[in-house]
Amino acid sequence: MPSQRRPRPITRPTFHHTTFATLKLDEMVDFYEAVAGLEPVYYSESGAWLTNDEANHRIALLALPGLKQPVDKGHTVGLHHTAFEYANFDQWLDNYIRLREVGVVPFLNLDHGMTVSMYYQDPEGNGVEIQVDAFGSWAKSKEYMWASRDFGENPIGEHFDPEKLVEARAQGLSFAEIHSRASAGEYRPAVIPDVHLPELW
Structure with missing residues (x-):
């Protein structure tokens, strides 16, 4: 049956x-x-x-x-972040520069392999990911997530310092080159941040 x-x-x-x-x-x-x-x-x-x-x-x-303030929000179960995607690397990096100039900076930056992502935090403590697809194709990035040994072994990805990406682009490196170097750990920050949401409350 x-x-x-x-x-x-x-x-x-x-x-x-x-x-x-x-x-x-x-x-x-x-x-x-x-x-x-x-x-x-x-x-x-x-x-x-x-x-x-x-x-x-x-x-x-x-x-x-009647809403109450959360307690230890960064270390409790629930929604970690929502995400927004730019169409290309230049738009994505230009957005970082625009926000940095008004004092809004990410608390976490990760090259996940299929995306390169910066994580911000809204006034309530929720995470907001601003990403760009590393392949320029959802079909290709989906295939990478499904088939890649690298992603299977490290789905969180590699930390990077966004200022090093800004510098690399100014030196004439392409997105593909920058992504390759970031995923290889060449742009790591001096201090590796916690992937938990920072506690704002």
Whole structure:
């Protein structure tokens, strides 16, 4: 008798948005607009719905009554980060420079093999990854994750100092060369940071 188990839908839904409860609504709106270009579609005292593309919203922020401050948020289970992807390396690195110039810097930087990623932290302590695909192709990066021995042995990846990437690009190195050197550990920071979210509360 054929199995009646249906492990996944035939037609799969597309991921649409993430929602956060917040005690810092205005700060969160400002942060996501600065870091990832998300603008409010609707904004009130009770919440804001933000988007940076054709969707009606990608992040929702709810200023719910009676919210409590988290305890040891960086070391508890739950959502670690959301991620946004740039189309190419120059856009991604230029965004780092733009944010650095206004005092917004990542707490963690990792070359994962299939992406090169910088991790920021929003005013509530949630992680925000800004990444660029190392292959320029989701099909190729998916194949890398599935088949690569390197990823299987080290899925977290290699730490890098973003200032060293800025310098390497200024010297004329291509993204492929920079990615290769970063994944080989040539751009490691002086201090290796913790991959846990920093505790802000």
